[in-house]
Amino acid sequence: MFRISQYMRELAHAEQTGHYPEVRERKARGPVVIWNLIRRCNLTCKHCYALSADHDYVGELTLPEVFTVMDDLKGFGVPALILSGGEPLLRPDIFEISAQARKLGFYTGLSTNGTLIDRPLAQRIAQEGFDYVGISLDGLKPTHDKFRRLDGAFDRSLAAVRFLAEFGVKVGLRFTMTAMNAHDLPNLLQLMKDEGANKFYFSHLNYAGRGNIHRDKDAHHLATRDAMNLLFDRAWADAQAGCMDDYVSGNNDADGPFLLHWVRQHLPQWESALTERLTRWGGNASGQMVANIDNLGHVHPDTMWWHHDLGCVRDRPFSAIWNDTSDPLMAGLKQHPRPVQGRCAGCKYLAICNGNTRVRAQQLTGNPWFEDPGCYLTDDEVGAASTPLEVPAKTKAFNSIRRSKEAENA
Structure with a gap:
């Protein structure tokens, strides 16, 4: 889960006080x-x-x-x-x-x-x-x-x-x-x-x-970018107004690097601090x-x-x-870093998104470590080139015998 509003409130605090807040998160064991x-x-x-x-x-x-x-x-x-x-x-x-x-x-x-x-x-x-x-x-x-x-x-x-x-x-x-x-x-x-x-x-x-x-x-990726920009704008407006409503996202950890691009455009003075913060989040x-x-x-x-x-x-x-x-x-x-391949391996944001959602690569190619096809950042933005997508002919979305039997009984 990517806590958009949490980061926007931290940025609003930084704007008001002149320094990015020190955030100490309690790490659960499980x-x-x-x-x-x-x-x-x-x-x-x-x-x-x-x-x-x-x-x-x-x-x-x-x-x-x-x-x-x-x-x-x-x-x-x-x-x-x-x-x-x-x-x-x-x-x-x-x-x-x-x-x-x-x-x-x-x-x-x-x-x-x-x-x-x-x-x-x-x-x-x-x-x-x-x-x-x-x-x-x-x-x-x-x-x-x-x-x-x-x-x-x-x-x-x-x-x-x-x-x-x-x-x-x-x-x-x-x-x-x-x-x-x-x-x-x-x-x-x-x-x-x-x-x-x-x-x-x-x-x-x-x-x-x-x-x-x-x-x-x-x-499509352009629609995803538009949606995330809308969420960022709404969350930023709420944070400035002191509203405690929460906007969060899930199932695509490219949202973290994309927020950095938003900050670079709107609040460039806090890009470095947010980069450190998102790296601690870990994707x-x-x-x-x-x-x-x-x-x-x-x-x-x-x-x-x-x-x-x-x-x-x-x-x-x-x-x-x-x-x-x-x-x-x-x-x-x-594993840290994960054994990702393709442009994920060369992505400058790997420490932030942690290779994104591995299941998309697995479902489309049979290889869970292939670059995430759901990442909506461009090659220029991540600093790495995409690898041609090769989908094995026998790749199946549901290859578990137990799940297949359940589907038959459904």
Whole structure:
């Protein structure tokens, strides 16, 4: 996750005081865990990385198993759990799980499509004390309903935002941009303000799940640059006004170097200080400080790596799986610098973006260390030339036997 507003507030402080603030971040021992507790969902969204459907899936972790895993995560130093799905609110014991998470001291977030949240459920969510609830919106009503394949989905999700705000829950909007919905971004940012949402999460489309199937409809690089410039401008205006709303982005760590280009144009006196700050941030954290556990208990480097299985928490504790570098992918993800190739290897921003999102290269070429095809900076901007893209004929997006069998049973 790239915390746009955090850096903009630091820049605003620098402008006001004449010096860039000293920021000391507490480093957690363990990663943030995004936990897909259930695969069932009442929607079948076009860009779903879990390929969810509205039926039960056999073999999902039981409540006692979930609690056992949570104890291990706590001992391992995991600071935060993001409870996701599918649709996590379809899991009957979701509030027992969230209560245990809060009892153990985890920062606890809920990632939901919002369509199931009426006023009583919003009140229950507020009582449970979630630190944050993220609701996905893919655009305004016509766009969102088309993406979600359900007429009325937008109205129900927007009602959920309002119900949660009514009960004082910190709520944010989550938006995955493609060429089919990029036009709605300005209106969604205005909607965020109008509805009093506290956070806007902008996700670049990653090549996984249905996002991989529809990658030919991913937003072009110029549209991505326009979107990021819009987010930077909005976050900078808020920072200058003292507004504490948050704009964050994910799934494309080129956002860090691109912010440097924005600063070079608008606040050149702080480019050096921000470069140092972003280098400490360190870019892509897949396999390092971001982890995923799926509904069957299988561990992945992040949510976009569902086709790469590191092991199951039923067989080994998460802590043992996460520290095991016998898996070549994990060994490379934890390496500094990562063994990236092509223009990523020669990029002057490698220390900032950490090679960006490796899954895109793997999905398109079969080689996880090839240059990231989703990087939207030009060769001149990164100081390295692109390598011709050669896609092996037998490359498949989903080559896991277990995942193939799940797809057949879906």
